[in-house]
Amino acid sequence: MENEIVVDLFAAISKIDTALSADAILQEFRSALARYGLRSFLITGLPVPHDTDWQREILGDGWPLDWYRRYVSEDHFLHDPCVAQCRHSPEPFLWRELPAAKLSTRAKLVMDEAAEFGMREGICVPIHVPLSGPSVVTAASDGMEVAPREMPVIETLCVHTFRSLSALGTPGDGDEPMPLTARERELLEWSAQGKSADDIACILGVTRNTVESHQRNIRGKLDAINVSHAIVKALRRQEIQI
Structure with a gap:
């Protein structure tokens, strides 16, 4: 990972960590995503299929309003192939990586209509929390500007934002972190x-x-999801220098 990418990630996570409200966290998240051409996002839990009140699980709504209304009115949640993929796999994926040949007619309709609302390309970061249902952070736009080496950075941003929103109002456990050797x-x-x-x-x-x-x-030790996240957390703890 290049120093510049680490520094940018460190700055973005620092801003998220110092945000004092959900709105402030989402604003910093939106700004960080914009660097990669991603302008719309949704952060939500994924209740069981056919749950008619899935919207109660939303932590952050950055979708275009017209698309959100269309998605809800057409019950797209029941047929969204991104939702299905996130339920079964913890691995991040690009929308274009969904197996088009295996998508149902309704699933294809969801993706086609998303494109009509300015969400042609996107990424999903599934989040599987022990003793809880799956969640997802998804971000999209007409076009993405993401190099393969930047994918771990976006994954880290998504998971860190999800955790920050989930932890609002939750007291820490007071345990001292284990130092690195x-x-x-x-x-x-x-x-x-x-x-x-x-x-x-x-x-x-x-x-x-x-x-x-x-x-x-x-x-x-760092409660990190990948190497990128570990680097940022170690920098914040001043255990490493770059």
């Missing part, structure tokens, strides 16, 4: 420099499995 800090700093797991293994003279084991420990 010297080797974990060294490894994470190499990751921040854009080095892959194989690169780091070569630099440190260890196996790839050892690097991946350290990365799992780092994510666990």
Whole structure:
């Protein structure tokens, strides 16, 4: 990961963390997404199929108003292929990656109509929380400007925003975070420099499995979803420098 990307991600998450209301969090999230050409978003839980009151699960609504009204009036939630995919897989995906040949007529209609409302391309970040139902952060626009190396950044932004909204008014548990070891800090700093797991293994003279084991420990200690998120959290804790 390049330093510039890490710095931008750190700045965006810092602004989200210092926001004092849901509206302020969503405004910072909207600004961060705009850098990638993404202008519309929805952050919501995904209740069981055929739930007629799914809107109660919405944490943040950044969809165009006309599209939201159309989506609700046509019961698109019941047939949305993004919803179905998010229920069954925790992996982020681009809308264009949905298997077009396997979509039902109603599912294709949902995506076609989204395009008519200025949401031709998009990304979904499913969020599966233990002992809770699935959720999703989805963002879209007429066109995306996202390089493959930026996908983990968008995933991190989406999950961090979801957690920030979910935690509003929730007191912390007061536990002291576990510090990273010297080797974990060294490894994470190499990751921040854009080095892959194989690169780091070569630099440190260890196996790839050892690097991946350290990365799992780092994510666990920092409660991070991926390396990008771990880097930002370690920077905020001043455990690494870039």
